[in-house]
Amino acid sequence: MSIESRTRAWVEIDLDALRANFQVIRQSAGAEQGVLPLVKANAYGLGMDRIVAALEPAEPWGWGVACATEGLDLRAAGVARRILVVTPIPPGEEPHVVEARLTPSVSDLGSLERLAAAARHAGTPIDFHVEIDTGMGRSGFDWRLAGTWGAAVAARAGPLRWTGAFTHFHSADEPEGREPSREQWRRFEAALAELPVARAALVVHAANSAGALRWPEPGADLVRPGIYLYGGHAAPGAADESPRLAPRPVVAIRARLSLVRDVPPGTTCGYGATYTTVGSERWATAAIGYGDGLPRSLGNRGWALVRGRRVPIRGRLSMDSLVLDVSDVPAAEAGEIATFVGEDEGERITLEEAAALAGTIGYEVLTRLGTRLPRVYLEEKGA
Numbered sequence: 001m002s003i004e005s006r007t008r009a010w011v012e013i014d015l016d017a018l019r020a021n022f023q024v025i026r027q028s029a030g031a032e033q034g035v036l037p038l039v040k041a042n043a044y045g046l047g048m049d050r051i052v053a054a055l056e057p058a059e060p061w062g063w064g065v066a067c068a069t070e071g072l073d074l075r076a077a078g079v080a081r082r083i084l085v086v087t088p089i090p091p092g093e094e095p096h097v098v099e100a101r102l103t104p105s106v107s108d109l110g111s112l113e114r115l116a117a118a119a120r121h122a123g124t125p126i127d128f129h130v131e132i133d134t135g136m137g138r139s140g141f142d143w144r145l146a147g148t149w150g151a152a153v154a155a156r157a158g159p160l161r162w163t164g165a166f167t168h169f170h171s172a173d174e175p176e177g178r179e180p181s182r183e184q185w186r187r188f189e190a191a192l193a194e195l196p197v198a199r200a201a202l203v204v205h206a207a208n209s210a211g212a213l214r215w216p217e218p219g220a221d222l223v224r225p226g227i228y229l230y231g232g233h234a235a236p237g238a239a240d241e242s243p244r245l246a247p248r249p250v251v252a253i254r255a256r257l258s259l260v261r262d263v264p265p266g267t268t269c270g271y272g273a274t275y276t277t278v279g280s281e282r283w284a285t286a287a288i289g290y291g292d293g294l295p296r297s298l299g300n301r302g303w304a305l306v307r308g309r310r311v312p313i314r315g316r317l318s319m320d321s322l323v324l325d326v327s328d329v330p331a332a333e334a335g336e337i338a339t340f341v342g343e344d345e346g347e348r349i350t351l352e353e354a355a356a357l358a359g360t361i362g363y364e365v366l367t368r369l370g371t372r373l374p375r376v377y378l379e380e381k382g383a
C-alpha cells in the first residue's frame with residue numbers, strides 16, 4: 001500500500017538502511033563471529049516478520065527473542081533458523097519451547113529440570129544456552145559459583161544439549177563503559193573456565209549493539225545486536241565516538257495535518273490549558289497522539305518538521321491528536337505531513353533527540369509505537 005493511501009499517521013521503515021546497519025555490525029564483529037539479531041518486542045516495534053524476512057538473506061546465526069510466544073510466532077511464519085529465547089522461561093511454558101524447537105536460556109536448575117522433562121516427554125532433544133550473571137542482576141547463574149552449578153547443569157541436562165553460554169553487559173552504551181564491560185568479560189571467562197564443558201563445545205556470546213561496535217570481543221562466537229539495526233544510536237552518551245556509532249536512520253514517524261488555522265492572543269490548547277498564546281499564532285492539528293505511542297511527555301517540549309522547518313508542539317498531547325505552532329510555515333495546509341522522527345527536506349529529528357526530549361531512550365520510543373500506526377516498508381526496487 002502506498003503512503004498516499006495512509007490518511008492519518010504511520011511509521012516508515014527503511015529496509016535498505018536496516019540491511020546496511022547489519023553489515024556494519026558484521027564487519028565490526030569480524031568474520032569469525034556470527035550475528036544474532038534481536039527481534040524481540042516485534043523487532044523493537046518495527047514488525048518482526050518483515051524485519052526477519054529482510055535480514056534472512058544475510059544469513060544470521062539465528063534470531064533472538066524475549067519469550068516463547070515470539071519464538072512460536074516466528075516458527076508459525078516458517079522461520080527455520082535457530083531461535084534463542086534470551087530471558088528465563090516461566091514455569092508452564094516449557095512444552096511450547098520444546099515443541100517449537102526454540103533454544104531457551106537457562107538461569108536456574110529448576111527451569112533446566114522442567115525443560116528436560118518436557119523434552120523427554122516429547123522426545124525432542126533441544127539445545128539450550130546457559131546465561132551467566134556477571135553484574136546485570138536480572139537473570140543468569142552467578143559467575144562466582146560456576147564451580148557448583150556447572151556440574152549440576154551438566155548432570156541434569158538429560159536429553160537437552162548444552163550448546164552455549166552468554167552474559168550481558170550493563171554499561172556497554174555508557175561513555176565510560178569500557179572498564180565495567182572488561183570486568184564483566186573477565187568474570188564471564190572465569191566462570192567459563194570452571195565449567196565441566198569444553199569452551200570449544202559452547203557458542204559463547206556477550207555483546208549487544210554497543211559492545212559489538214565499541215569493543216568486539218575476539219574470544220566470542222556471536223554478537224547480539226538490536227537497537228543499532230533499527231537505526232538507534234549504539235551509545236548516545238558517547239558523543240566523541242558518535243560518527244562510528246551512528247547507524248543509518250531506519251525509522252520515520254509521520255502524521256498528517258488535519259486542521260490549520262490562525263488563533264488570536266490568549267488562546268489555550270490541550271488538556272489543562274497548559275499553553276496560552278501571547279501573540280497571534282498559526283496552529284496545525286496533527287493526527288497523532290499518545291494513543292499511537294508518541295510519548296505524552298513531548299507536550300510543550302517536542303518538535304515536528306513541516307516543510308523542512310522545525311515547529312514546536314503546543315500544550316499536552318491528546319490521545320489522538322496534538323497541536324503544532326506552524327507560525328513559521330504560514331503556507332502549511334491541512335493534508336501536509338508532519339515528521340516527528342526522521343528526515344524532511346534536509347532537516348532531521350533523530351530518534352535520540354525525540355527520546356531525550358521525552359525523557360526516555362530510543363528503545364522505548366520504538367517499542368511503544370502503537371498498533372494504530374501502519375508500518376510502511378521502504379526499499380529500493382529489486383533490493
Ligand SMILES: *Cc1c(COP(=O)(O)O)cnc(C)c1O
Pocket residue numbers: 038040086168207208209210224225226227228
Ligand atoms: C535486547 C537484548 C540485546 C540487544 O541489545 P541492543 O542494545 O538493542 O543492541 C542483546 N542481548 C540481550 C540479552 C538482550 O536482551
